Each structure stands twice: as structure tokens, then as C-alpha cells.
Amino acid sequence: MLQKKGIFAIVGLVLVFAVVHLALPPEQHGPRTTGTVMLGGIAFLLMTSSIILSTRLEVFEDWFGGLDRMYQVHRVAGVFAALTALVHFFGVPKELPEGVDPVANAIFPSGPLGMLGLIFLVIGLFIALNRKIRYSRWRPTHKVMGLVYFLIIGHFMTAPGIFFERFSASGIILIIAAAVGLVALFYSVFGMNKRTALPFEIEAVNALERATEVVLKPVGKMLDFKPGQFAFVEVEGKGWNETHPFTISSAPGEDKLRFTMKVLGDWTRKVREELQPGGKVQVRGPYGRFDASHAGKKQIWLAGGIGLTPFLSKLRSMAKGDDRQIHLVYAAREEQDAIFLEELKDRAAELGNVTIVPLFSDEGNFARVDMMKVKLPDPLGTYDYFMCGPKPMVDGIMKDLRSEGVSRSQIHTEAFEFR
Numbered sequence: 001m002l003q004k005k006g007i008f009a010i011v012g013l014v015l016v017f018a019v020v021h022l023a024l025p026p027e028q029h030g031p032r033t034t035g036t037v038m039l040g041g042i043a044f045l046l047m048t049s050s051i052i053l054s055t056r057l058e059v060f061e062d063w064f065g066g067l068d069r070m071y072q073v074h075r076v077a078g079v080f081a082a083l084t085a086l087v088h089f090f091g092v093p094k095e096l097p098e099g100v101d102p103v104a105n106a107i108f109p110s111g112p113l114g115m116l117g118l119i120f121l122v123i124g125l126f127i128a129l130n131r132k133i134r135y136s137r138w139r140p141t142h143k144v145m146g147l148v149y150f151l152i153i154g155h156f157m158t159a160p161g162i163f164f165e166r167f168s169a170s171g172i173i174l175i176i177a178a179a180v181g182l183v184a185l186f187y188s189v190f191g192m193n194k195r196t197a198l199p200f201e202i203e204a205v206n207a208l209e210r211a212t213e214v215v216l217k218p219v220g221k222m223l224d225f226k227p228g229q230f231a232f233v234e235v236e237g238k239g240w241n242e243t244h245p246f247t248i249s250s251a252p253g254e255d256k257l258r259f260t261m262k263v264l265g266d267w268t269r270k271v272r273e274e275l276q277p278g279g280k281v282q283v284r285g286p287y288g289r290f291d292a293s294h295a296g297k298k299q300i301w302l303a304g305g306i307g308l309t310p311f312l313s314k315l316r317s318m319a320k321g322d323d324r325q326i327h328l329v330y331a332a333r334e335e336q337d338a339i340f341l342e343e344l345k346d347r348a349a350e351l352g353n354v355t356i357v358p359l360f361s362d363e364g365n366f367a368r369v370d371m372m373k374v375k376l377p378d379p380l381g382t383y384d385y386f387m388c389g390p391k392p393m394v395d396g397i398m399k400d401l402r403s404e405g406v407s408r409s410q411i412h413t414e415a416f417e418f419r
């Protein structure tokens with residue numbers, strides 16, 4: 001669930017900047033310049049927030065409720081930054097104000113830098129929001145945003161004094177933000193991946209129905225994770241130059257790490273067809289806050305297809321005597337698609353507190369809130385809900401639960417996409 005702490009931090013930063021800017025404007029500014037410069041500053045702070053969120057730092061996972069939520073806010077902050085920058089661009093007076101030396105202004109090219117930054121920002125935004133562009137092509141082009149950040153810093157640091165007072169109170173906020181943003185940018189490009197990477201060796205590649213289970217043994221240190229967390233997997237070797245996120249389907253404490261990967265596109269197909277035992281893999285993580293251990297005692301787990309993986313890890317790690325009452329609804333297209341169903345049933349029988357409810361859409365059975373209302377022993381509002389599966393399924397159930405009066409704080413979801 002999206003935690004509000006991070007959102008409050010971003011909104012608070014923007015408000016503090018706006019209040020300081022309006023309360024202590026440099027004397028020579030007219031109201032139009034004050035207003036449009038403020039919008040430019042807000043755009044820059046939103047961009048900085050967006051960059052900070054791309055560092056994947058653990059503290060921000062706590063503030064926002066997981067990495068998938070951080071990327072959602074990263075995207076929204078980017079969109080608002082571009083929109084605010086556009087209003088700033090069209091609003092700011094184009095003629096040089098009295099008192100600004102045109103020669104000095106020509107030497108310090110604030111205008112062209114800002115214009116270039118804005119063009120790249122809008123192109124970058126178009127690319128970022130275009131879901132038709134394949135992820136593997138999208139990711140490198142998205143990195144152009146780093147360049148935009150440099151251009152925007154150049155833009156406001158070389159703006160004529162009449163537009164932007166670098167050492168006014170609000171100017172100092174922007175300079176501090178720029179310093180933090182640059183550190184975050186360098187860290188996310190050069191440091192982030194190295195910090196969390198652990199080497200593994202492939203022990204087995206098991207073909208399942210439309211999915212592949214990859215079993216890894218640690219070369220050195222084992223990854224320390226909680227059930228439901230995910231990691232980025234990078235296979236070493238020629239032609240494997242992409243990193244993909246997967247939920248860890250094994251239990252913490254096992255001496256192997258297991259990932260269950262649905263065959264979806266080029267990379268997951270290559271995993272199934274070409275990955276061999278003995279190969280080397282880098283695993284980066286763990287990430288995610290899809291944690292059911294601190295929720296209420298009555299829980300509904302809803303897994304759609306490969307969305308089973310976080311629940312698999314949770315069930316594999318659950319100790320006998322767990323005092324929660326759990327109903328795992330496992331929705332799949334047909335019975336043979338429901339991988340690990342036998343293991344789940346055995347595990348449920350062993351544990352005693354878990355009920356498995358398989359639903360197959362080819363038999364006309366779908367996960368539906370009206371059915372849950374009839375079949376569950378207690379009212380819907382007394383449960384906590386954990387959902388992972390296709391977006392239409394998750395959104396539909398979420399909407400129906402909300403209209404049945406289930407509070408948003410009782411519904412927890414894990415998105416299998418960052419865009």
C-alpha cells in the first residue's frame with residue numbers, strides 16, 4: 001500500500017519552497033516574474049524528488065510503501081515537473097528586464113539551456129509514458145532525463161539576477177536540492193547496482209507450464225530477504241545485458257534462492273531456452289514491502305497466475321502454529337497452469353490455518369467479491385487483503401472491495417510492473 005509519509009515529504013518541500021519564495025522575494029521582482037520563477041523552482045524540486053526516488057534506497061521504500069510505489073510516484077512527479085516547467089516557460093517574461101546586461105546574458109546562456117532542457121524533458125516524458133515502446137528500448141532512452149537535469153541546473157544557475165537570485169532564501173533551497181539531486185543521480189547511475197549485487201551460480205533450470213523455475217546457489221553471502229520481496233536478476237555473459245525484477249519464490253532460510261519466471265517476452269523465453277546450470281548470475285536486492293506478517297489475523301491472499309510467487313514464499317516460510325487464518329485464492333486460466341498447486345495443498349494440510357481456493361477461468365470461475373461475501377465465514381470488512389496478479393483483476397477486486405466498505409488500509413497490492 002502507498003504510504004503517505006513520502007508524499008507528504010515531497011508536498012511539504014514544494015510548499016516550504018513556495019512560501020519562502022513568496023514571503024522573501026528579491027525586491028526588484030515583479031509579481032509575474034516572482035510567480036513564474038516559483039513555478040520553475042517547483043518543477044525543479046519535483047524533478048529532484050523523481051531522481052531521488054530512482055536511487056531505490058531502503059529508507060524511501062519505507063516512506064512510500066515499496067519500490068513499485070516509489071516508481072509510481074517517480075513517474076507522477078516527473079509528469080508534474082514537465083507540466084509545471086511548461087507553464088513556467090510560457091509565463092516567464094521573454095524580454096530582458098531593465099538592469100540586465102545583454103552581453104553578460106549572452107555569455108551565460110540561461111535561455112537556450114532552459115529551452116533545450118524543456119525540449120528533452122517533454123520528449124523524455126513522451127517516451128516514459130509511451131507503453132508501446134518495449135521495456136528494453138525504453139530503459140536506455142529514459143536515462144536521457146539525467147542530461148535534462150544538468151541542463152536545468154545550468155539554466156537556473158546562469159539566469160540573469162533579476163529572474164533568479166541565487167542567494168535569496170528560495171534560491172538557496174534550489175541550490176541545496178541541486179546538490180542532493182546530483183549526488184542521487186550519480187549514485188543511481190554508478191553506485192546503486194554495485195551496492196546490492198550478490199553473485200550466484202545456477203544450480204537448476206526447471207521447465208514448468210508456461211514458466212521456468214531458476215534455482216540459484218550463493219557463491220558467497222546468501223541474500224537476506226523477507227517472504228514476498230523481490231530482486232533484480234542479471235545473467236552474466238554475452239547477450240544477457242538486461243536486469244529483470246522477480247519475486248523470490250523460495251523461503252528465507254533455505255540455502256538456495258528460487259525464482260519462478262513466466263515466459264512472457266524475449267528475456268524470459270531466453271531464460272527457458274538457453275539458461276544452463278553452472279552459469280553465473282548477479283542478484284540485486286531485496287526490495288519490496290508486500291509483507292503480510294504485521295496485518296490482521298484474518299487474511300485473504302489473491303493470486304492471479306504468476307502473481308502466486310510472493311505467496312509461495314510466504315507459505316514456504318510459514319511456521320506451524322501460525323495464528324493467522326488465511327484463505328489463498330489462486331486464479332489461473334486452467335488447472336495445468338496452476339503451477340505448484342499440489343505443493344500448496346500439501347502445505348495447507350500440514351499447516352492447518354490455510355485454505356487453498358483454486359479458480360480456473362476456463363471452467364467459468366473467477367475471483368469475485370460477491371462470491372467471497374457469500375463463502376467467507378466472516379464479513380468482508382474483517383479481513384486484510386493481499387493481491388498480486390494482472391492489473392485488471394487487481395483493480396476490479398479493489399474497486400468491489402471498496403464499494404463493499406473495505407477500508408483502503410486493509411488492501412495491499414504488489415504490482416509486477418514499474419511503468
Ligand SMILES: Cc1cc2nc3c(=O)[nH]c(=O)nc-3n(C[C@H](O)[C@H](O)[C@H](O)COP(=O)(O)OP(=O)(O)OC[C@H]3O[C@@H](n4cnc5c(N)ncnc54)[C@H](O)[C@@H]3O)c2cc1C
Nearest residue numbers: 135243244245246247260261262265266267268309416417
Ligand atoms: C516487483 C516485480 C516482481 C515481479 N515478479 C515476477 C515473478 O515472480 N515472476 C514473473 O514471472 N514475473 C515477475 N515480474 C515480471 C517480470 O519482471 C517480467 O515479466 C519480465 O521482466 C518480462 O521480461 P521479458 O523481456 O521476457 O518480457 P517483455 O515482453 O519484454 O516485458 C513484459 C513486461 O515486463 C516488464 N519488464 C520487461 N523488462 C523489464 C525490466 N528489465 N525491468 C522491469 N520490468 C520489465 C514491462 O512492464 C513489460 O511490459 C515481476 C515484476 C516486478 C516489477
